[in-house]
Amino acid sequence: MDPKMNPTILVVEDEPAIQDLIQMNLEMGGYRVLVKGSAEDALKTVQLELPDLALLDWMLPGMSGIDLTRKLRGDSRTKTLPIILLTARGEEEDKLRGLETGADDYMVKPFSLRELEARIKAVLRRRAPQLTEDLIEYHGLKLDPASHKVTGKGITLQMGPTEFRLLHFFMTHLDRVYSRTQLLDMVWGDHVFIEERTVDVHIRRLRSALAPSGHDAFVHTVRGSGYRFSKDS
Ligand code: CA
Numbered sequence: 001m002d003p004k005m006n007p008t009i010l011v012v013e014d015e016p017a018i019q020d021l022i023q024m025n026l027e028m029g030g031y032r033v034l035v036k037g038s039a040e041d042a043l044k045t046v047q048l049e050l051p052d053l054a055l056l057d058w059m060l061p062g063m064s065g066i067d068l069t070r071k072l073r074g075d076s077r078t079k080t081l082p083i084i085l086l087t088a089r090g091e092e093e094d095k096l097r098g099l100e101t102g103a104d105d106y107m108v109k110p111f112s113l114r115e116l117e118a119r120i121k122a123v124l125r126r127r128a129p130q131l132t133e134d135l136i137e138y139h140g141l142k143l144d145p146a147s148h149k150v151t152g153k154g155i156t157l158q159m160g161p162t163e164f165r166l167l168h169f170f171m172t173h174l175d176r177v178y179s180r181t182q183l184l185d186m187v188w189g190d191h192v193f194i195e196e197r198t199v200d201v202h203i204r205r206l207r208s209a210l211a212p213s214g215h216d217a218f219v220h221t222v223r224g225s226g227y228r229f230s231k232d233s
Pocket of ligand 1: 060
């Protein structure tokens with residue numbers, strides 16, 4: 001299965017007009033959008049597919065957006081999920097400002113859609129740099145997300161879309177060990193229906209794609225743990 005190419009945003013909002021407005025605009029901006037009307041439905045959704053970012057309305061029927069944020073932060077699978085809270089002007093806004101909610105950012109309704117997209121981009125850049133289009137360079141290895149080009153010491157390196165995304169993730173998350181499950185969650189976005197050995201297959205392909213410039217040596221297998229990307233062994 002190919003990894004998702006566009007960031008997926010989970011929108012949890014109970015007002016249909018706002019749901020539609022946000023969905024339409026984010027889709028035009030190139031995002032994949034999952035819309036849920038309640039926190040309970042949102043929790044079921046994230047068990048099946050981990051989104052790249054969640055936009056949560058504070059006032060929801062049943063569990064509130066704040067309680068949903070706490071719940072997501074308390075679960076190891078979703079504890080680093082980027083979250084933006086949406087709130088009505090007034091009392092909720094004051095509470096949000098003074099409260100340690102665990103959200104990355106919040107926006108007060110009514111907000112401009114341009115501002116929303118700017119905030120989404122900023123949060124993704126901070127929390128999930130592998131989803132942005134910034135050019136990355138690391139010890140002679142260059143990756144350009146905009147043109148999908150990779151070069152090593154000036155040599156063009158050919159690779160498939162999954163290897164590209166895997167490399168993009170590694171180059172934005174250097175020197176740390178990631179388990180196969182974590183890589184599936186963060187690179188494929190969905191660990192439920194894919195077997196862990198799929199990761200090994202794509203690691204092998206990534207290594208051969210990087211071999212012409214010698215950068216395959218940066219992909220380290222950490223026995224019993226997973227993989228690490230680094231110039232240091
Ligand atoms: Ca609401």
